[in-house]
Amino acid sequence: MNQFAVMMNEKGNIAVDDTLLIKDVPATAGSRILEGFTPLFSAEAVERLQQKGYTVAGKTHVGEFGLDLVGEFSYYAPQSGALQGAAASAVAAGDVKAALGVDMNGAPRRAAALAGVDFLKPTYGTVSRYGVISCAASGEQVGVYGKDAKNVAELMAVIAGHDPKDGTSLKNETYDYTLADVQGKKVALVTDLLQKADEATRAKVLAFADELKAAGVEVVEIDCDLFALANTAWQILMCAETCNNVSRYDGVKYGHRAADYKNIDELYVNTRTEGFNFLTKAVILYGSDVLSKHRYKDCYDKSLRVRRVVSEAIDRLFGQYDALLTPAAFAASFDAYEVKDAFGKVFAQSECTAVANLIGIPALACHGVQLLGKAFDDALLLSLAAAVEKKGE
Amino acid sequence: MKYELVMGLETHVELSTESKIFCSCGGHSAANEPNDCVCPACSGMPGMLPVMNKRVVELAVTAGLMLNCDINRYTTFDKKNYYYPDLPCAYQITQINHPICTNGLVTVKTSQGARDIRIKQIHMEEDAGKLVHSGNSSYVDFNRTSVPLIEIVTQPDFRSAEEVVTYLNKLKAMFRSGGISECEEGAMRCDVNISVRPEGSEEFGVRTEIKNMSSFEAIEKAIQYESQRHMDALEFDTEELVQETRRYDDASGKTFAMRNKETEADYRYFPDANLMPIVIDDEWLERIKADKPVAVDEKAEEYMAAGISQKEIDVLLSDGKISKLLDDTVALGCDRKDSATWILTDCAGVLSKAGKTFADGVVTAEKLSAIIKMVADGTINRNAGKKVLIAVVEQGAEPVAYCKEQGLDRKVDASAIEGVIDGVLAANPKAVEDFKAGKVKAMGALFGACMKELKGAGDPAVIKQLLEQKLAQ
Numbered sequence: 090m091n092q093f094a095v096m097m098n099e100k101g102n103i104a105v106d107d108t109l110l111i112k113d114v115p116a117t118a119g120s121r122i123l124e125g126f127t128p129l130f131s132a133e134a135v136e137r138l139q140q141k142g143y144t145v146a147g148k149t150h151v152g153e154f155g156l157d158l159v160g161e162f163s164y165y166a167p168q169s170g171a172l173q174g175a176a177a178s179a180v181a182a183g184d185v186k187a188a189l190g191v192d193m194n195g196a197p198r199r200a201a202a203l204a205g206v207d208f209l210k211p212t213y214g215t216v217s218r219y220g221v222i223s224c225a226a227s228g229e230q231v232g233v234y235g236k237d238a239k240n241v242a243e244l245m246a247v248i249a250g251h252d253p254k255d256g257t258s259l260k261n262e263t264y265d266y267t268l269a270d271v272q273g274k275k276v277a278l279v280t281d282l283l284q285k286a287d288e289a290t291r292a293k294v295l296a297f298a299d300e301l302k303a304a305g306v307e308v309v310e311i312d313c314d315l316f317a318l319a320n321t322a323w324q325i326l327m328c329a330e331t332c333n334n335v336s337r338y339d340g341v342k343y344g345h346r347a348a349d350y351k352n353i354d355e356l357y358v359n360t361r362t363e364g365f366n367f368l369t370k371a372v373i374l375y376g377s378d379v380l381s382k383h384r385y386k387d388c389y390d391k392s393l394r395v396r397r398v399v400s401e402a403i404d405r406l407f408g409q410y411d412a413l414l415t416p417a418a419f420a421a422s423f424d425a426y427e428v429k430d431a432f433g434k435v436f437a438q439s440e441c442t443a444v445a446n447l448i449g450i451p452a453l454a455c456h457g458v459q460l461l462g463k464a465f466d467d468a469l470l471l472s473l474a475a476a477v478e479k480k481g482e
Numbered sequence: 483m484k485y486e487l488v489m490g491l492e493t494h495v496e497l498s499t500e501s502k503i504f505c506s507c508g509g510h511s512a513a514n515e516p517n518d519c520v521c522p523a524c525s526g527m528p529g530m531l532p533v534m535n536k537r538v539v540e541l542a543v544t545a546g547l548m549l550n551c552d553i554n555r556y557t558t559f560d561k562k563n564y565y566y567p568d569l570p571c572a573y574q575i576t577q578i579n580h581p582i583c584t585n586g587l588v589t590v591k592t593s594q595g596a597r598d599i600r601i602k603q604i605h606m607e608e609d610a611g612k613l614v615h616s617g618n619s620s621y622v623d624f625n626r627t628s629v630p631l632i633e634i635v636t637q638p639d640f641r642s643a644e645e646v647v648t649y650l651n652k653l654k655a656m657f658r659s660g661g662i663s664e665c666e667e668g669a670m671r672c673d674v675n676i677s678v679r680p681e682g683s684e685e686f687g688v689r690t691e692i693k694n695m696s697s698f699e700a701i702e703k704a705i706q707y708e709s710q711r712h713m714d715a716l717e718f719d720t721e722e723l724v725q726e727t728r729r730y731d732d733a734s735g736k737t738f739a740m741r742n743k744e745t746e747a748d749y750r751y752f753p754d755a756n757l758m759p760i761v762i763d764d765e766w767l768e769r770i771k772a773d774k775p776v777a778v779d780e781k782a783e784e785y786m787a788a789g790i791s792q793k794e795i796d797v798l799l800s801d802g803k804i805s806k807l808l809d810d811t812v813a814l815g816c817d818r819k820d821s822a823t824w825i826l827t828d829c830a831g832v833l834s835k836a837g838k839t840f841a842d843g844v845v846t847a848e849k850l851s852a853i854i855k856m857v858a859d860g861t862i863n864r865n866a867g868k869k870v871l872i873a874v875v876e877q878g879a880e881p882v883a884y885c886k887e888q889g890l891d892r893k894v895d896a897s898a899i900e901g902v903i904d905g906v907l908a909a910n911p912k913a914v915e916d917f918k919a920g921k922v923k924a925m926g927a928l929f930g931a932c933m934k935e936l937k938g939a940g941d942p943a944v945i946k947q948l949l950e951q952k953l954a955q
Contacts, residue, residue, distance in 0.1 A: 222529060333752070336565070381750060
């Protein structure tokens with residue numbers, strides 16, 4: 090499949106997921122609802138890379154609003170057979186050196202794990218969200234796909250740092266992504282998640298643990314029941330925020346507008362019926378429900394409280410361990426399936442990834458596994474991955 | 483049965499900031515063309531994030547200080563969801579859970595005495611755009627979207643329309659003096675919550691809300707209409723009152739129920755994750771306090787509360803003698819706004835024509851109040867009042883005596899009028915004859931002669947009636 094939704098420069102060395110804006114280049118987030126929309130400005134992360142001399146090869150396909158498993162449900166590039174993420178595949182194939190993506194519900198991490206490349210979802214607030222086609226503002230973050238940890242670190246050093254155009258951007262001007270020695274670090278392998286994973290995934294995680302040990306890292310097995318809880322809370326918050334953020338796509342201002350309508354209500358309904366896929370519609374319905382008067386307290390508000398509880402519990406874990414090792418997904422590969430089954434499938438697989446979106450900690454997909462660290466320990470995760478990569482060379 | 487009116491107000495005030503609340507678009511009020519003052523943020527394009535305009539926080543805090551509110555040091559924004567084409571993001575950013583100011587108090591003074599109005603909260607929010615309808619199509623204009631507003635919500639403490647209007651005038655005076663808002667036409671919009679209960683009752687009656695009124699006159703009329711509707715329903719069972727949102731129609735002077743759907747809407751409020759909580763530390767608060775005008779000019783506030791325009795207030799306060807004349811005249815029992823008009827328009831004009839100034843002291847509060855009172859109670863008409871004023875300025879006349887002397891008194895008794903008419907008829911036999919011969923026009927000439935003789939005194943309708951009677955004899 091062609092990985093690019095828009096090809097910009099054959100010689101470009103980076104790709105940019107279509108959930109990020111580039112000035113004057115059509116942007117759709119994989120959705121028909123944004124068909125024909127051309128942004129007036131570029132995402133801050135893209136701008137910073139361009140200023141440092143990186144060139145964009147093109148916009149890579151994403152699943153509609155990044156809500157699916159790995160990018161299978163783009164209106165513009167339907168997939169069949171074994172699923173793959175476009176940007177991750179482009180990096181794996183060497184078409185580009187690295188790529189930018191938006192991690193809102195784990196799709197880029199799963200895609201990277203499938204393709205055997207790295208993707209870092211950085212600590213929340215370190216990379217500007219200016220120019221992201223936003224869905225779940227409280228947990229989405231711009232991250233980097235790279236062939237290896239060094240590669241990711243190189244781009245992170247460019248894109249991270251305060252941006253006054255984003256109210257959630259932290260005030261630090263720069264962050265240090267220098268890879269360091271990991272000898273003596275302590276990593277906890279989360280066994281509950283491992284048990285739920287398929288054979289191939291388990292093998293990858295255990296192999297990674299062995300490589301870490303060989304690099305002088307202490308690996309300890311732990312039970313941790315926070316992941317399922319964190320996943321439920323994040324799916325509720327994510328659906329609510331997404332429902333709200335995609336409300337603006339109403340056919341009035343830009344993007345797709347239904348041809349048939351007799352009044353404003355029909356314009357809204359017909360446009361949105363045609364413009365969104367089944368998964369987005371499911372997310373809108375769930376999101377709308379958890380925000381409704383009768384459900385708010387038991388769903389949305391409770392999820393905010395769970396977020397706090399999980400955050401405190403994870404903090405305590407990081408008092409004992411430097412990082413957590415988990416699968417990036419329970420399956421090592423996915424076959425094509427019907428969009429009506431997507432909500433359940435994504436929910437199930439997000440159990441590995443959601444905690445990082447929920448509480449803003451960094452998460453790195455590498456070698457088919459996932460490393461989680463405490464806030465601002467992005468460089469440590471990259472260093473752990475680099476230690477394994479060095480061994481593998 | 484006697485009824486008591488119970489009202490609470492929600493007042494939206496547009497803040498005087500250089501730019502919008504979450505983006506750097508400025509000058510919307512000067513924008514000539516639709517969508518002249520928009521950017522990707524305030525037109526709801528993807529990728530743009532709201533960035534808080536700190537000035538909005540400072541002005542909201544200043545308003546809170548002026549209304550004796552608690553300033554909440556931790557304040558957050560929420561999203562209010564609804565679809566309408568003039569709302570580009572399909573949500574409005576507002577404050578529900580942690581508004582910036584709470585628990586204030588403002589005193590309003592009316593002819594019924596003073597009343598404390600409790601302020602429930604003040605919160606910050608963004609305005610919506612507007613729709614322009616043309617033929618079969620509608621167009622959106624986003625110039626106004628994201629213009630910063632504060633909404634001031636009171637407790638149900640108002641008991642009369644006069645208190646409401648006085649309160650609004652007071653807000654206007656304060657906000658102008660504090661640089662919070664220019665409060666120009668349309669920059670202050672009001673929702674009135676209204677209910678009626680038997681006097682002495684502690685329970686609230688059924689409440690209706692009249693939405694989105696911007697003229698104080700309309701607000702007063704709407705309250706009068708709506709409270710009467712409530713009282714009629716209670717007293718005569720004319721209809722069953724239901725809790726609902728209503729709209730006031732200026733042309734008919736009536737209120738109408740809005741679609742029920744709108745009142746039952748679930749706005750699905752939830753925190754806006756794009757805007758971090760705002761923390762107002764001591765240092766910032768002290769800085770805002772220091773910037774606040776040292777003391778609101780009480781006098782200006784008083785004048786403004788009486789409905790006197792800012793321009794007039796500027797003139798009144800530019801000369802201590804003028805404002806003293808006004809205050810003294812009011813102290814003698816005259817209406818403040820009416821007196822201001824007499825002083826600024828009539829006195830100023832007459833004095834200047836006579837080559838005099840207020841400093842000459844020819845117009846005293848006693849004389850002026852005498853004229854104003856005679857006009858107010860119908861003793862003389864407004865024009866006669868002006869004549870008296872001229873006499874006061876030019877000849878030092880005493881108003882009451884002068885009116886009597888000159889026969890300006892409209893309340894001259896019928897016998898005096900009859901005397902004048904008899905004289906006129908006797909002096910114009912030709913006209914009388916013409917009239918009796920069928921020349922109706924002759925009546926006009928005779929009436930004019932009577933009026934001239936009476937020098938504007940007497941009620942023209944009465945004079946005409948008497949004249950007709952005499953001619954018919």
